[in-house]
Amino acid sequence: MxxxxxxxxxxxxxxxxxxxxxxxxxxxxxxxxxxxxxxxxxxxxxxxxxxxxxxxxxxxxxxxxxxxxxxxxxxxxxxxxxxxxxxxxxPPLKVRSLRQSSEKKALEYARTCYGHLAGKLGVATTDALIACGYFRDIGDVYQLTDRGQEWLIDFGVQPFLPKKIDFNAIPQHLDWTERRHHIGGPLALAITRRLHDLGWIEDGPIRRSIKLTRVGRACMQDEFGIDTDQL
Amino acid sequence: MxxxxxxxxxxxxxxxxxxxxxxxxxxxxxxxxxxxxxxxxxxxxxxxxxxxxxxxxxxxxxxxxxxxxxxxxxxxxxxxxxxxxxxxxxPPLKVRSLRQSSEKKALEYARTCYGHLAGKLGVATTDALIACGYFRDIGDVYQLTDRGQEWLIDFGVQPFLPKKIDFNAIPQHLDWTERRHHIGGPLALAITRRLHDLGWIEDGPIRRSIKLTRVGRACMQDEFGIDTDQL
DNA sequence: TCAACATTTCGATGAAACATGAAATATTCA
DNA sequence: TGAATATTTCATGTTTCATCGAAATGTTGA
CATH class of the missing domain: 1.10.10.10 (Winged helix-like DNA-binding domain superfamily/Winged helix DNA-binding domain)
Known part of the structure; x- marks a missing residue:
């Protein structure tokens, strides 16, 4: 001992x-x-x-x-x-079987992580939100901009938000498949709920995996300028 | 597999x-x-x-x-x-031997963690810096206040600082002995260096452990109002 | 009370792997 | 070159532990 x-x-x-x-x-x-x-x-x-x-x-x-x-x-x-x-x-997993590979892909593509969006889709969404000027990446946390506040209301995220959120300290979550940051915490949870609500995303076939719907694919492109074919 | x-x-x-x-x-x-x-x-x-x-x-x-x-x-x-x-x-370690207990105490008391102060002393120092109004805890990061900026200069930390630091996003470091946050990153490193430089702290007998010197004990009390007997 | 189901306990087996003595390899220094 | 030191490789003894069949325990509903 x-x-x-x-x-x-x-x-x-x-x-x-x-x-x-x-x-x-x-x-x-x-x-x-x-x-x-x-x-x-x-x-x-x-x-x-x-x-x-x-x-x-x-x-x-x-x-x-x-x-x-x-x-x-x-x-x-x-x-x-x-x-x-x-x-x-x-070290990244070396894939051996076909099934394993498709499971891995599904999780890498998109999944939930304590309720918020993760995987490639999560990272891409975060990137897009920053590119649109709604969020600012200041290193260890994200900050919501003034334009971001307006967008939250326009996009209908408001009802999913808890009372008190510090918009100057949105937690960063480090993703283990992408090894990249994406937004986390209650705000990310609320956005994910809203996307679900809109029918842009839905649960995938594998546990915790998420699918982008056909509508979602088009609308994400439209709203955030994400090139969903790249994913 | x-x-x-x-x-x-x-x-x-x-x-x-x-x-x-x-x-x-x-x-x-x-x-x-x-x-x-x-x-x-x-x-x-x-x-x-x-x-x-x-x-x-x-x-x-x-x-x-x-x-x-x-x-x-x-x-x-x-x-x-x-x-x-x-x-x-x-789960916290159940201590069995006397030697183990003293090692554990030394590390719990104070140690370095990638160069900055950790353990009880690290947490206490952070608490004190916040109590003095030099730092603000906004959840996921600390922010340096205006008074804090002045203090950095007064206390002589400046020379130890790298060029670019975002004073609005000082990383929080979660300590594994205290399970509490304390300041981390380059700024914490600089403060630790300065404390060493002043002779307030010095390396302890056990690897990575830190000792508060006699001078340090008095001065920490004086400067930050830390009750070092409590530690 | 009895049958169906969920879960745990017991015991045996077999494989994995931690530790070390002995010996081999590599590097420095005189 | 030879002695000393640092480190690895090899073979082996011993222990730990994951797995599963068989059986036991506990819970539900009829």
Whole structure:
């Protein structure tokens, strides 16, 4: 038992392929049952149960019991952040199978990340919002410009916004597939909700993946000047 | 081979006590030889060599050869960030031995983190700078106030500053021992250098640890109103 | 109370991998 | 060139741990 042993045990917990699969399935904050997780990670229920036990002991996940179902979820966002930080420090995945490649593409293209837009589409949208002069990138945070404030209202984002937001400190979120920043926090969540509402985006076939609809494709081009064919 | 396998292999690399020790020794950016690392991690040179090999293959460290010495260092700051994120997501360490406890205390008290002040002292200093009205905490970054700009000059930090700094976006650094924010980036580095220069702080007995000198203790109290006995 | 389902516990197996002694390789210095 | 030092490679003992079959526990609804 040396110093840092808590760090190495946590890392070891994440450092198993099956457990990483489980954690990733929970990474967007959703709660899933043991059976579902076993299926997603493609292992037997016993195996999943064993892993879930270890993750509990390690404090990475917690459980809510509801009758004969047990809903597992990450114990907090700091766990998701840790996994994400590891992903960023990891060498890019060499793709082997066709299925794997298409899954990877779907997630790289667009997905949600604690509710807001991520992936290529997320980064592109952020770039566009800056190009339009609605946001300013000042290094560690984004700032909403005056024109940006007007746009929020025009575009109908307002109703999705919580009361108090500091428009001078919109969090930057580092994306692990693109390794680029994009807007995060409540404001990003609100914009994503609005896009959903407008029918420009919808949930994709793979967990957490997002699809740009046909309308969305045209309108994004129109509204933000994003060349969606490039994506 | 599933999706995410790059993530799990990276985590598995960090997830061994010996390797965590090695990575932690390199976490402040310094370069160390295989022998030094073997000593720090208290394993035989062969063992250390084997681990260093694996860390190289995993892309977490890189080596610079200089004659019969091979200097190892982290391959980049994103590796340090990943380890830090894991530390934050980890349950606090239960201390077993007396030596371990004193090491832990020394690091908790104060240490450098990529060159700037961290630990209790770092957090306390940041709190004090805000209390004095030199910095403003607006959520995701700190901002330097007008009074803060004057203070930088008065206190003699100016010479240590690089040319261009955005005083409206001083990075926040999340500390893994305190789990609190403190100021980071070039400005924090400059302040730390100045404190060293003034003789208020000096290097401590344990790697990366920092000691407050007798003068420093009095002056910090005087200048910032930090009650150093509380620490 | 019984049947269906969800989940966990137990035990065995097999593979992965950590640590080290011994020996090999490489570099410096006298 | 030869001795000293730094580091790696190899072979091996030992331990850890992921996986799954079989069985047990717990929950629901009829």
């Amino acid at each position: 040396t110093m840092y042993s808590n760090i190495s045990t946590t890392a070891a917990l994440i450092g198993d392929a099956t457990r990483t699969g489980i954690l990733m399935a929970l990474a967007d904050g959703k709660a899933l049952t043991a059976g579902e997780l076993a299926h997603i990670a493609s292992v037997s229920p016993q195996t999943a149960s064993s892993h879930l036990n270890k993750l509990m002991e390690g404090g990475l996940i917690k459980v809510e019991v509801q009758g004969r179902h047990r809903y597992f979820k990450l114990s907090g966002p700091e766990v998701a952040r840790a996994i994400e930080a590891i992903a960023i420090a990891s | 599933t999706m995410y396998s790059n993530i799990s292999t990276t985590a598995a690399l960090i997830g061994d006590a010996t390797r965590t020790g090695i990575l932690m020794a390199l976490a402040d950016g310094k370069a160390l030889t295989a022998g030094e690392l073997a000593h720090i991690a208290s394993v035989s040179p062969q063992t250390a060599s084997s681990h260093l090999n694996k860390l190289m293959e995993g892309g977490l460290i890189k080596v610079e050869v200089q004659g019969r010495h091979r200097y190892f260092k982290l391959s980049g700051p994103e590796v340090a960030r990943a380890i830090e994120a894991i530390a934050i997501a980890s």
